[in-house]
Amino acid sequence: MDIILVALIIYYVYNLIRGTIALNILLGLVIIYAAYLMVKQAEMRLLTELLGGFVSVGFIALIVVFQQEIRRFLLLIGRNASLQKNKAWWSFLFGSNEIAKNNSVRIKPIIDACKSMQKSRTGALIVFAKYYDEQFYQNSGEIIESKISKRLLESIFQKNSPLHDGAVIISENRIKCASSILPLTENDKLPPQFGLRHRAGIGISEMSDAVAVIVSEETGEISYAKQGRVRLNLTFTELEKLLNKDF
Numbered sequence: 001m002d003i004i005l006v007a008l009i010i011y012y013v014y015n016l017i018r019g020t021i022a023l024n025i026l027l028g029l030v031i032i033y034a035a036y037l038m039v040k041q042a043e044m045r046l047l048t049e050l051l052g053g054f055v056s057v058g059f060i061a062l063i064v065v066f067q068q069e070i071r072r073f074l075l076l077i078g079r080n081a082s083l084q085k086n087k088a089w090w091s092f093l094f095g096s097n098e099i100a101k102n103n104s105v106r107i108k109p110i111i112d113a114c115k116s117m118q119k120s121r122t123g124a125l126i127v128f129a130k131y132y133d134e135q136f137y138q139n140s141g142e143i144i145e146s147k148i149s150k151r152l153l154e155s156i157f158q159k160n161s162p163l164h165d166g167a168v169i170i171s172e173n174r175i176k177c178a179s180s181i182l183p184l185t186e187n188d189k190l191p192p193q194f195g196l197r198h199r200a201g202i203g204i205s206e207m208s209d210a211v212a213v214i215v216s217e218e219t220g221e222i223s224y225a226k227q228g229r230v231r232l233n234l235t236f237t238e239l240e241k242l243l244n245k246d247f
Contacts, residue, residue: 032055033055107240109153110170111239112150114213114236121220122154122157123164123197123217124153124157125201125212125215126170127180127210128211129176130171130209131209132171132176137176140166142179144177144178146175148170153175163178166178166179167212183207184200195217197214201230202228204225205226205227211242211247214230222235222239226242
């Protein structure tokens with residue numbers, strides 16, 4: 001049981017940092033610690049003292065360096081526990097068919113808006129935040145607090161709209177704000193054709209439990225970013241399945 005629990009923790013942590021710059025940082029820390037053990041065994045006192053300085057503050061350094069990943073991990077645990085509890089009560093009271101029906105009603109205007117924007121080659125970035133941080137999102141955007149609507153999404157991302165730059169944030173089944181400026185990913189292995197929308201969508205999925213739908217202005221291609229990874233050229237059936245699972 002002990003080994004299985006540790007293996008599960010390692011698996012979830014790896015999933016959180018896979019494909020992000022945090023993985024490279026973790027590998028660097030492991031290499032430094034391995035080098036420290038080697039020079040200590042070889043009785044190389046000067047290098048032992050030097051590397052020992054890094055190792056002695058290792059726990060604090062991990063908290064500082066992996067602050068975003070730790071925050072996302074704790075949010076993931078708490079959010080999943082809350083969601084499972086709500087799903088259990090909802091399934092008990094109304095049944096799984098009612099859940100699927102309500103999900104379809106919520107997702108339909110988003111899918112319809114993406115279809116329309118794909119045809120017109122309108123660039124869009126829609127973020128689905130499971131945990132809505134008002135200070136983080138609203139400080140850089142305009143508060144909307146509106147029901148999800150196909151026409152509203154199309155109006156926001158219309159090229160002449162003052163709100164079309166930035167992201168629309170959807171949480172708690174409402175459009176919370178628009179024109180939000182998001183942090184860009186630091187991943188240097190992304191394809192060169194990825195613009196700011198893709199990099200912002202991947203960036204917000206790296207530092208939080210949010211997912212992002214990106215509509216390319218150049219090609220109309222639909223992309224889906226989650227946990228720092230991105231799926232390209234989605235069909236609308238695939239997009240609906242992903243949103244049904246995550247939204």
